[in-house]
Amino acid sequence: MKQSAIVFFLSLCCAAAFGQSSHLIFPDSTGWNVLDENRELRFQVKSHATASKFFTIDGADGLGIQFDSLGNFYWKPSYDLVDRVSLQKEFSVIFQCAYSDGRRDRKTVTFIVRHINRPPVVEELPAFYVKQGNLNTYQIAGEFVYDPDGDPIVFRAIRSQMPEGSALSSLGQLTWTPSRSQFSGLRGNPLNLEFIVQDQPDKAETTGRIRVAQTQQDLPPDIQLVPGDTLFSIKEDETLNLKIYISDPNGDDNVRSVGFISSDKRVPNAALKENTALQQEFTWTPGYDFVDDAQVSLTTELIFFVLDKSNNRTQRKIRIKIADTENLIKKDAHLFQKYRTNLVDCMILIQQLDQHQKRLNADYKSAKKGKKHRSIVNASLGAVTGFTPAMVDNPDQSKIVSAVGGTTVLTMGTLEATEVIGRSKDAILEKIKMSIEIRNRIQTAGDEFARRFALKSERRKPDFDKEIEKLRAILSDPRIVLLELDAYHKSATKVDDRDLKKTFVDFADEQK
CATH class of the missing domain: 2.60.40.10 (Immunoglobulins)
Known part of the structure; x- marks a missing residue:
């Protein structure tokens, strides 16, 4: 019993000294995980465990790291891992060790690779x-x-x-x-x-x-294109720019002319411009109509040539693959029109609400005055016992008037007469509140819409159409029908951008 207790105590001491006995062991020198591009790093990963083990590594794909099952590590970072601007970059990998008894150890190590400048x-x-x-x-x-x-x-x-x-x-x-x-x-x-x-x-x-x-003979001139590729892939709205350098072994003044021949006549000769006698520049943008909508791409061949005074000729041929591209100019114009049209609808409805508000205010004033007047008249009618039709002494049978008399009794309450004969003041007041609430809601939504989509880059985003639907839902407020207004009323006159900007100050009156 004493012997087993001693063994157990020693195992605890070892565990306290080394952590877990199966922990992975890496180099302990300072900065061992910091290395330069194209400099070798070698070490062996070890473990305290005595059981047979098998080492692997994760996250090293594409880095050129060599790591075998015995824990031998080798890495010579390539020059293209870190660019000249960032100067250094971190790469994290996971070392794993599987033991024969089923246990596993994992350790994440971060390597810092520093950029090394190379001479020209x-x-x-x-x-x-x-x-x-x-x-x-x-x-x-x-x-x-x-x-x-x-x-x-x-x-x-x-x-x-x-x-x-x-x-x-x-x-x-x-x-x-x-x-x-x-x-x-x-x-x-x-x-x-x-x-x-x-x-x-x-x-x-x-x-x-x-x-x-x-030079001892009439040699042909030389033509050099920069970049020196033979195939260029661009989109319809991209610009291809090539620099062309000319030289002649017999003297540069022996160069007579420089030009190009295109397999497509739509490539203009003006695309080639002379900067100096020995340097030309080719600048060309195909345009959105260059590739037919039914095609995915179109390849054009260009042959650049140089002639000397003896008609010696040198040429370089390139191919340009132009991919069909969505016409952003037309798309932006269409999106701007949708942007403007919806704001115009908001402005027209706001104008309708403003005009209707004025009418409601006038009706409300009339209703307040009418109640007072009708109350007095109703009070005077309260003493009348009845009405009976009477004829006047006139051949025109249409001249019929009402006269007081008879035995019919008419009782008319003052309040009831006010509500029946005139328009209800409370109903008008309710419509005024409704009109103000709808107008404020449309104004707020229009201001937010105008501000958010003032830039064409924002209008290109997928949520532009969703926001239009939300705006149209506000314009289709069912309470507008109660106000006897048309949410889709179109203005008889053309809406000016200046008027639209007065209503929505953040409206972009240009396709920015």
């Missing part, structure tokens, strides 16, 4: 062929020089490498007008001109090289 990339550049006595221009920037992180880049010249008279701009434009001696020196010894590309703001640098050689 300079690929092998096309040779720069120059002509003697001519200004030769070479645009380095383009698909051959780029920053893998998307950082802005600038170009810097290495002064010791630059031949006399040459210049390299920060945008990567190399210009040189070789003299006779310089041109002759290139004949058997082409110049390898080095330059520096620097990213911003980290200023990581890469050295590039251009081969500068003398």
Whole structure:
């Protein structure tokens, strides 16, 4: 008994010292879970349990993490996990351990991956062929020089490498007008001109090289499109923008013309504009009518070409896939009309209620005066014993009047005469209250509707039609019939936007 008690006490001590004996064990160094892009992280997950175990991991899909059943972890985060703006990003995964005795352990670990700036990339550049006595221009920037992180880049010249008279701009434009001696020196010894590309703001640098050689034959010009894709997918309301760079091995002044040919004649020639003699820009928006409603998309081919003075031709072909797109201009116009029409109906009904209110106020005043007058007359009639028809001495039989006399007795109470002969003051007052309540409700609903859907972006949302139904329900208040008004009455004159804005101050009189 004493021996078993000692064993139990030791097990409790171990549990207190290590928590549960089956807890997972990770590296205990500070910042072990913080790593940089493209830097390796290796460790082994262990457990205090002596039973056989099987390790797995959840949440690591797409991250490139390698983790085997023995708990061996390996990860080399790729450069595209964290962008240059956020600088670092957290990734949480769950480590699991299943034991042969049926127990399971789970532990969530959050890794922090920090962005690592990469220097610009300079690929092998096309040779720069120059002509003697001519200004030769070479645009380095383009698909051959780029920053893998998307950082802005600038170009810097290495002064010791630059031949006399040459210049390299920060945008990567190399210009040189070789003299006779310089041109002759290139004949058997082409110049390898080095330059520096620097990213911003980290200023990581890469050295590039251009081969500068003398042209000895009439070579065709070169045309380069940026972006350099061959297939572009856009919508009807999207704008395609391409930058076109031209160069000629025999000298850039040898370029004669630049243009394009389209498989669809609806692509206008004006879409291609000349920024400089060696840089063109293609800007084109298909428009909502470009793709027929029966089609899902339409593909158009464009061939950009450049000709030199010897009629040497170079061309690049691209395809543009245009997807059919809902005409937002027509849709917005339709939604605005619904927005305005419903507010016009509210305004017309408010105007009717205001006019009716004036009539009710007049009737109410008349009813108050009429009660006093009828009460006096009824009091005087109370002494009359009866009425009998009498004829006057006139051939016209229609001249019949009533005379006092006879034995018929008429008793008329003052209150009853007031309610029967004139209109009830209480009934008119009730209609006045009803009219005011309905008007206030319509005014409030109209103000809220005008304010909420003043922007076209709000009118595009699905709840726009639902709010219209709610507004129409308010306009169809069954009590309007009791006021002898028509909720769907249309104005004989055109409603001006200024009048509508006076009624609903938040009304948007333009399709914003």
